[in-house]
Amino acid sequence: MRVLTHCLSFGKPRSLIGLWLGLTGLLTAIALLSLLYGAGDVGPARAWQALQNLGTAASYDSEARFVTAELRAPRLWIGLVVGAALGIAGALLQAVTRNPLAEPGLLGVSAGAAFAVTLAILWGADAATLRVSVAQLGALGGCLCVLAAARLQGIGNDPVRLILAGAILSGLLHSLSSLILLYDQYTADEIRFWVVGSLAGRQLDDLVPLFPSLAVAALLTVILARPLAALALGEHVAIGLGHHPRIVRLLVIVVVALLVGGATAAAGPIAFVGLVVPFAARALAGPDIRRTLWLCLPLGPIVVVSADIVSRLVVPPSELPLGVLTALIGAPVLIGVVRGRRLPTL
Amino acid sequence: MTQEAFISTSADHDSAPDIATQGLSLAYGNVSVIEELELRLPGGQVTAIVGPNGCGKSTLLSGMSRLLKPRAGTVLLDGADIQRLPSRQLAKRLALLPQQPHAPEALTVAELVRFGRHPHQSWLRQWSPEDKRGVDEALELTGLTTLAERPVDALSGGQRQRAWIAMAIAQQTSTLLLDEPTSALDLGHQVEVYELIRSLTTTGKTIVMVIHDLIGACRYADHLIAMHQGRILAEGPPHETVTTDLVRRLYGVDCTLMTDPATGAPLLTNVRRTRDALDGSAT
């Protein structure tokens, strides 16, 4: 793992802007690939043609146009938003719990959101807007559980125990959801594809209800970045520098809930993105939370969109759920971090 | 009465076993700690192994008790290679008290001491009159009979260490290895444990202890082994072995050496850092 970190960091932290531009370029290329490749019949050549002719009204290949503009493009947009939201949420949660393993999916935040949505559908809610706020409320519940557990004596100092508690909470909520699904066939049908965590079959319209809360979250993140960096030096230092750790912590939790709830409402629970992305960002830019957050912005979408491309290409003509792929990528990273002689402190 | 019975079950003074190492090399992973060590410990006496932190004294004890498999060489208990003895046979001849062992909650003293009978028992023979005698004697010898039903973790530090020593006594071995039996104790409890260890030699046991406390070693051991960087700098009776030069080479400190008027043991006073040691190297 140290070798990996070393390779990624090239010795010294370099200019943030250069890194950021490089990653954004990489993201653009991946985004383009995501439009060109897919599980269906429309190959890269036809998709490229369709993209070039997108502006002109007349198109000779209506199938390719439909596939790229109506199927792949919404997917790409959702992947971009979900990736950025999960990556930043992971970085924030790790900073606020000072735990390099804190990941919304592992800690039960995503499970809280998913459980809330299951309940909402059971009780007859099906408006997309409602689903977003319900998911965010559920995520907030999960976050508060995490925060309460983290502040318990003994747990707060042991990153690994917190993860265990989160995994158990996730398991509990998952069982409760399964119970509801058994009980109610309608809910089960409604939700079966959503609980897996995937970008397939989502509409651009699903994204619209997210924007107000994501805007709030973005604004708060910008404001909170400085106090969070101070908090990394310890609670007393932060107070000495004139910050209010309690308020900062609470606001960060709200932001995480907004981001994770929103992402979960759009794409279902997707685990491990919030672990892998900040991990890579820290390896590239060092431990400062402000630099980490900037890099999470392109890195999150890079991970999610490329995982989505792979999920389409591995077993054509069917697709893998995205959550499966992120687990396959993320679990080894988790094991690697745990295996390290000393857990990195935040 | 019980004391006598106990002696009769243990080895006699004359035939008290000795421990020797031949070309012993010990290592943790790739880190070699001790190389080619030749050592002979006298039977029926208290031997103290002293030395600065990281000198390999605890490693040596681990090697002698088979916790650590030697990379090369052998440890001989009365001429027999301990690596070749079946584990239970070895446990009947050699008892070990590890450094600061931890008892599970609510384990009583009697239950702990009963564990000492383990090598003498089998699944089909879990309790015998000899077991009863062994436990009774160990409790009496350590003065814990009245505390037998107390949980171990409710005892004072000295009593707790005595309970662990009682477990090792109940094992009825002729050799007893102790890893820093006094390191976590205050002065009163240290003396309590030292005097218990001293009293055990009257039963003919060979006792080897690793300790930090050079003064305690001088006072209570018959034989001293001074180790530094995996090698033996000096060995012999404390009053012949301990010199100001040895103390300087071991710990990098100067001292004035006196003879304790009460016991005749060497006494270190006026301990201060050696000038040369300020440069870094202790040797």
Added chain:
Amino acid sequence: MTSPIDAPSSVRQDKYYLALPLGQRSPLRVIVDKRNLLVNLLLLGLLILLAGISLNTGSAASLSLPATLRALFGEGDPLDIFVIRDLRLPRVVAGIATGGAFALAGCLMQTVARNRLATPGIVGLDNGATAFAVASVVGTGISLAPPAMALTGAAVAAALTFGLTGRIGVRGYRFLVAGIGVGAVFGAITQLMLTRVSIDAANAAYPWTVGSLNARPDHAVLSLSLALLPALLAGIWLTRSLTVLRLSDAVAIGLGIAAGRCRMAALSVAVILPGLAVAVAGPVGMVALIGPEFARQLSARNTVPVLGATLAGAVVMVAADLLGRVLLAPIEIPVGIVTALIGSPLLLWILLNPNARTTP
């Protein structure tokens, strides 16, 4: 043929029996803890009672208790006999065997790891076994029988988790998190296989992913039952060494116990049993936590309740299955969900309660 133990005056005689099956001069002298004896008899009684209720409960025409018993022994109405002996009895037997197997494995693993949370499920064994079993059901070209596959899966997961974190229990909780990671990988692989195959094959494999006594292939029940008895005997045989191994490796070795061999033996049992049990009922891993915990609360402290945990696991499994069938009838809640709903809060309590002991 027992007599009060002739222990030292200070060892309380009211706590133990000394069993001397062949009289005072018997070479066979076994200490029996009075409390554990009582607890085991109690659990056995409870198990028989629950098994009876379970046999008597079902969606088919309700039978009176005497009629159930008669049918069990092959008398009375042929239809009743069919319902009891061919439908309900195998389910109860499968419940007892899987519950006992999971709990015995859990008890051994917790003791060896010196951690109450170290159950086969947490360490990723259940998911590994499930992934391999599903692979053989959905037909990925590997044609071993599901029990053999599940066994292989459990072994692979165990090797991964323990191999990746070094020796078990040495680094506190870390190997548990590594286990969660390994479990997540196998969980993902299971999902991957289920999405690749037709709906029918996926439906066939579904009970295995939640844990249910519905599928219970006969040959899998048979191989589990055949393994459980020797495993239980091995566990009881290991109890003496494990009791000492609980203290510390150094103390155990000093007392003449081959610590490494003992640990390997206990761990092998703790890997084989869940593997075989998953092939019967899917990942009902929470029983491996609840059973030993239940037994430990009842049993004398500072003992390793191997038999008690096995019985308690069987009790929990049969009770959870019964509950799952009755609670939302006619909908059946899979036993895996029932046990998870009971077990997760228990796990959280152990983990988060600052006063709770974490060593078994």
